[in-house]
Amino acid sequence: MEGNKHLMQGPIPAAFIAEQIGRHSDKLNIGAHAFFLGQVRSDCVEGKTVTAIEYSAYEEMILPVVKTLKEDLFNRFSDLVCLHIWHSIGVVKAGEASLLVIISTGHRKEAFQALEACVELIKEKLPVWKKELFSDGTARWI
Numbered sequence: 001m002e003g004n005k006h007l008m009q010g011p012i013p014a015a016f017i018a019e020q021i022g023r024h025s026d027k028l029n030i031g032a033h034a035f036f037l038g039q040v041r042s043d044c045v046e047g048k049t050v051t052a053i054e055y056s057a058y059e060e061m062i063l064p065v066v067k068t069l070k071e072d073l074f075n076r077f078s079d080l081v082c083l084h085i086w087h088s089i090g091v092v093k094a095g096e097a098s099l100l101v102i103i104s105t106g107h108r109k110e111a112f113q114a115l116e117a118c119v120e121l122i123k124e125k126l127p128v129w130k131k132e133l134f135s136d137g138t139a140r141w142i
Contacts (some may be wrong), residue, residue, distance in 0.1 A: 002061055003135040006066050007089050011096035012037075030104045032073060034111035036119050038099030040092050043105050052093045058127035059089075069121050076117065079110040082123055083118065087128055 008016075013026035017037065024030055043050045066085055074080050094100045101118055105111040131141050 004062055006062050006085050007057060008086050009031060009060065009088075011084070011092045011098065012086055013075060013090055013099050014019070017097070017100055018088075020086075020100070024082060024104055027081065027104070029106060031041075031106050032104070032108040032111040032115065034103045034105075034108075036101040036115055036116040037097050039097050040094045043132075045132065045134070045140075048136055048138065050094060051130050051135050052091050052133040054091045054131040054133055055089045056085070056129050057089050058132070061127045062087075064096065064110035066127055069125060070116070072122060073114055073118055073122070077105065077114040079105040079107055079108050080114050081105055083114070085118070085122065087122070087126065089128070091133070122130050 011113040021033065021035065026031065040053050041050065071085055072115070074085060080103065082102070084100075084102045086100045101115060103111050103115045103118060103123065105114060129141065131139050133139050
């Protein structure tokens with residue numbers, strides 16, 4: 001994970017989220033921010049409760065994949081000003097944040113459209129895998 005600014009060990013802290021959102025107040029061409037915060041759910045699967053998810057990643061491929069993803073989105077959305085992505089690796093407990101995406105655009109409509117497209121691309125292309133950890137000590141890859 002050395003030098004990979006898109007990966008964060010463990011859950012994404014609320015203070016980090018607030019800090020990232022606040023960093024854009026000096027960019028006066030931005031009229032809208034949209035963000036997605038993925039949180040681990042405490043699902044019940046076959047009678048077992050999910051207590052956490054353990055994320056792992058092909059870390060050497062994160063930067064090239066994010067670069068390609070960003071290029072695609074900046075080409076598709078002309079109003080896009082900023083795009084930031086952070087994903088957790090390691091164990092993230094139910095109720096904690098594991099994915100943060102911040103999109104900044106000139107106008108709100110494109111912010112929502114770009115955010116949805118970005119999250120879908122992350123789910124499809126980012127080399128991150130999930131293992132559900134259950135309250136009974138068992139686990140399964142999903």
